[in-house]
Every structure is written in structure tokens, then in C-alpha cells.
Ligand SMILES: Nc1ncnc2c1ncn2[C@@H]1O[C@H](COP(=O)(O)OP(=O)(O)OP(=O)(O)O)[C@@H](O)[C@H]1O
Ligand SMILES: Nc1ncnc2c1ncn2[C@@H]1O[C@H](COP(=O)(O)OP(=O)(O)OP(=O)(O)O)[C@@H](O)[C@H]1O
């Protein structure tokens with residue numbers, strides 16, 4: 001039984017990629033067979049795993065979505081055992097336009113994943129900062145959605161729109177889509193702002209908020225510059241501990 | 255003579271809205287007639303000025319872009335003299351799809367602004383975290399583009415794509431589009447990462463990098479929760495000083 005989790009929030013810079021890369025890496029370290037799919041043309045999750053976008057120009061998620069290649073053919077291994085990556089490339093930005101007039105355009109990723117999902121315990125989808133076709137494809141293909149929320153004011157504003165979009169997907173494209181959980185990111189215990197936003201999120205989402213919150217930790221921001229998930233870059237950092245504990249929560253509760 | 259400046263970078267969360275709102279407010283405080291146009295469906299610049307999106311459902315940038323209203327009819331005053339706002343609303347997300355098949359779809363904002371630009375010394379455009387039609391409209395309408403760059407690794411990755419897009423706009427849609435400048439945001443003097451990224455940006459962009467950099471300052475993140483630009487929320491904070499000095503640089507050099 002596999003679980004496909006989309007990491008989505010149209011607000012920019014809230015920690016989607018940092019969460020997708022490090023959660024996937026921690027699940028792999030816990031010996032779960034894990035596939036990370038980079039659905040963002042910025043290809044940050046790809047470089048966060050040490051893969052250069054230039055090396056994947058001929059074979060990446062773009063080619064699989066548009067039917068020019070099998071997803072299995074673009075998947076590659078990473079430095080971490082049990083962690084595979086379906087890389088992105090800037091050419092994926094073209095897919096949003098090219099898919100607009102295709103039949104069942106929201107279901108392209110679902111079709112691709114159906115062929116490989118049984119090889120994995122977890123599939124993690126990193127979404128771009130928008131609610132366009134790439135994110136809609138991810139929400140349609142996913143069993144559940146993990147919503148990272150930065151502990152700052154602007155991050156609260158877009159939540160209503162995101163929940164509306166999830167409801168529309170549940171009604172028309174993916175009946176069993178659930179909210180996996182809400183993850184507080186870049187939490188700084190010393191700041192009133194962080195604590196206030198965290199309280200507001202917990203009162204709004206209740207038990208859906210993961211017990212683990214991710215503290216602001218510069219090692220998490222340094223790791224992508226070395227092309228490594230935090231468990232390789234600095235296993236003793238608070239960032240690594242936070243994501244290990246998140247992976248533990250997800251393994252226990254799904 | 256007026257200057258239309260687009261604040262753009264498709265990387266999410268780099269400080270576009272914080273820069274657009276606070277630069278516009280500081281220009282107004284310096285008694286420059288300023289119009290802030292919120293081109294992001296998230297409508298963060300709108301709420302950052304204290305305007306509720308619910309109050310502008312009937313008249314916002316969406317209506318002006320699609321020709322249902324004059325831009326002049328949706329512009330409103332703000333708490334700051336000399337600062338006007340063309341608000342956004344979540345319905346603006348629909349404009350990206352509705353404009354796809356229109357003739358001269360990239361020039362809708364340019365046409366709207368032509369009617370009002372002479373009333374202002376500065377027009378500041380806040381862009382969403384993507385290179386879709388709303389950002390393309392902003393780059394086509396603008397005289398110059400201000401690029402905020404967060405002092406972190408992922409923020410460097412998307413720059414090539416942004417510069418390519420600017421070159422395409424210059425070649426096909428807006429010959430005189432210049433780069434107004436590159437602004438370092440969320441700079442933390444204590445972090446190696448911040449200093450390293452800042453050095454890299456300065457070696458890549460040279461004199462295009464503003465002398466003013468914006469330090470990480472929690473008061474900037476608190477201000478939107480009160481619907482106020484930083485000059486109203488906390489004029490003595492480093493954030494307010496940074497944006498006042500940026501406005502000074504822009505007034506001097508354009
Ligand atoms: N807990 C954390 N502590 C410190 N820095 C963090 C943390 N989480 C993320 N960051 C940094 O914050 C920035 C934004 O994070 P990230 O790129 O993961 O967000 P995103 O939501 O994927 O952005 P986008 O909307 O552009 O896809 C990055 O530079 C990242 O390294
Ligand atoms: N210099 C700063 N110091 C501290 N916090 C900041 C600073 N600049 C911006 N922020 C905060 O960081 C977050 C991201 O900034 P902002 O929303 O302005 O970025 P953006 O590029 O407009 O994001 P998006 O891509 O979603 O439009 C916000 O919560 C904001 O309040």
C-alpha cells in the first residue's frame with residue numbers, strides 16, 4: 001500500500017521544497033521506498049537533491065506529463081538509498097500552457113504515477129507557488145495533501161483559497177483526497193508573531209496540525225547550496241531532528 | 255515624467271510584496287504621488303495597505319484588465335497621503351485563463367495604465383510568484399523592473415530564467431524595459447549564508463545592486479497583520495529606515 005502526498009500552498013516561500021526534500025529523505029532513511037516528484041519548473045527540489053537541471057534537459061517530468069517518455073524512464077536514484085527522484089527542469093513551465101487544451105489535462109500525473117506507484121511506499125510531490133495545472137495535477141494524483149504554513153501573517157491569507165481548491169478537486173477529480181496535515185514552518189519561539197500565527201493555525205485546524213513544527217534553522221537554508229538534504233548535510237541540526245520527527249509522525253499515522 | 259516600476263521575481267517569498275508596499279509608502283512620504291498596483295491574486299499588497307479584499311470584490315484590477323471597468327474607477331486612497339492603491343482580489347486568478355486567447359493579451363495593463371500614469375510620479379507593480387500573464391503584463395507596462403533577491407541559496411537559482419524572460423519582453427513587447435536594480439532582502443549580517451549569497455549577487459550584477467539592502471527585521475513581518483506599511487507601524491525600526499533609504503536611492507537615480 002503506497003501513499004502519495006502532495007506538498008502544496010500557493011503562497012510563495014513557505015517551505016514547500018524544504019519540506020518535500022527533507023521529508024522524502026527522512027522517509028528513505030527510515031527505509032521506506034520513497035519517490036520525490038518535482039512538479040515545480042524552478043526545479044529547486046531537483047537541485048536540493050544534488051541533481052543539476054542541465055543534466056536532465058532530455059528526460060524530466062515535463063516529458064512524462066506530455067507523453068514523450070515514461071515516468072519510469074526519467075526517475076533516477078539519489079545519494080540516499082531508498083530515495084528516488086523524478087527531476088524537474090525549467091521547460092516544465094511550458095507544460096502549463098501546452099496542457100491547457102488536452103483532454104483530462106488535470107489527470108496527466110495521475111496516469112504517469114499509476115505505472116510506478118506500486119514500487120514505492122511513499123511518493124512526495126513538490127508543488128510550485130500557484131494553483132495552476134501543475135498543482136491541480138498533483139492534487140488530483142495525490143491521496144493526501146500536506147500544507148506547509150510559514151508562521152507569518154501573509155501566509156494565513158491564502159489558506160481559504162487553497163482549501164476551496166482542495167474541495168473542488170475532491171468534488172470533481174479526486175474524491176478520496178484528504179488533508180494529511182498542516183505543518184508549521186520557520187517557527188521562531190522567540191518571536192510573538194510566530195507564536196500568534198501558530199496559535200491561530202492550531203485553533204483553525206485543530207488536530208490536523210502536526211505535533212512536529214519546523215523551527216527556523218539556518219542549516220536548512222544552507223543545505224541546498226551543497227545539493228544535500230539536511231540528513232546528509234548536518235544530521236545533528238535541529239532542522240534534521242524536526243524532519244526526522246515529522247517523518248515518524250507520518251509513518252505512524254499516514 | 256512618471257516611472258513605472260515592476261517588482262518581480264518568480265521565486266516565492268523573496269520579499270516582493272514587502273518591497274512594493276513599503277517602497278510605495280516611502281515614496282509617498284517623500285511627497286511623490288505614488289500608485290501601488292497589486293497584480294497578485296493573493297492580494298497581499300492590498301491587505302498590507304489595510305484594504306480588505308472582500309470590500310473590493312466589485313471593483314479591482316481584474317475588472318480593469320478585462321475591460322469591465324476603468325482602472326481609474328478601481329483606484330482608491332490609502333491611510334498615507336500621496337499613496338493610492340489599485341487593489342487585487344482572488345478573482346484575479348481567473349484573469350490568467352480568461353486572457354489567454356485575447357488579442358494583445360500581454361498589453362492589457364499597459365493600456366489601463368496609459369490613462370492614469372500621468373497623475374503619478376511613481377507607479378509600483380507587485381507581481382505574483384510566477385512568469386505567467388499577470389507578470390508578463392507588468393513587465394510589458396513597466397519602464398523598469400526591481401528584482402528582490404532573498405539572501406538564500408534557492409533564490410539564486412531562478413535568476414537566469416527571470417533575466418531570459420526580461421530579454422524576451424525587451425525584444426518583443428517593451429523595448430525600453432530596463433533593470434531598475436537588484437535589492438538584497440532579508441539580509442542577516444550574522445549568517446555566512448547571507449553574506450555569501452550577497453557577495454555572489456554583487457559579483458554577478460555589479461553596480462545594478464542597490465547600496466541599500468533590507469535586513470531581516472520582524473517588524474516588517476508584523477506590519478501586514480495591522481494592515482499598515484512599516485512607516486506607519488514602526489517608523490523607527492530598521493525596516494522602515496531601510497525602505498526610506500531605498501526610496502531615496504530611487505528618487506535620486508530613477
Ligand atoms: N525551517 C527553515 N529554517 C530556515 N530557512 C528555511 C526553513 N525552511 C525553508 N527555509 C528557507 O526559506 C526559503 C524558502 O523555502 P522554500 O524554497 O522551501 O519554500 P517554497 O515554499 O518551496 O518556495 P516556492 O514558493 O518558491 O516554491 C529557502 O531559502 C529555504 O532554504
Ligand atoms: N526584511 C524582512 N524581514 C523579515 N521578514 C520579512 C522581510 N521581508 C519580508 N518578510 C516576510 O517574509 C515573508 C515573505 O515576504 P513577501 O510576502 O513580501 O514575499 P513575496 O515575494 O511577495 O511572496 P510571494 O512570492 O508569495 O508573493 C512575509 O511573511 C513577510 O512579512
Ligand SMILES: [Mg+2]
Pocket residue numbers: 016017018040044127128
Ligand atoms: Mg519550492
Ligand SMILES: [Mg+2]
Pocket residue numbers: 270271272294298381382
Ligand atoms: Mg507577494
